């Protein structure tokens with residue numbers, strides 16, 4: 001029974017990004033083409049896309065200058081993303097052209113829990129936020145292996161500002 005004043009959001013409807021909103025009112029709108037208004041919103045939408053193995057969305061929101069040839073999540077069948085934790089945000093809003101988000105993305109892989117700790121760089125082009133690249137600061141060897149098919153081309157942003 002639904003009580004008045006309570007949100008009609010069950011765990012199954014909850015957005016994977018952990019915003020507390022339903023998927024329909026959160027990352028789904030971005031997955032359907034609405035450009036996320038901030039770097040953080042894009043970060044969350046991309047995390048949700050990873051949890052759903054939505055390669056197409058990852059491709060569409062990856063800057064062409066650093067995007068891998070092939071983005072395939074098929075090699076990651078044993079890897080399940082369980083939680084996103086945003087640790088730090090710099091710029092990435094309003095008239096900003098750059099944004100930095102530091103996060104931990106928790107996963108479960110073959111009954112082991114772990115997390116990927118990354119500082120991601122986002123750029124805004126034609127009013128659309130795009131993922132540029134990221135510096136992974138902590139990860140296990142297993143994760144390196146799981147990610148080998150979709151590593152960004154590193155550090156192009158600092159070489160050609």
Ligand SMILES: [Zn+2]
Pocket residue numbers: 015016017018019023026027028044045048
């Ligand atoms: Zn979301």
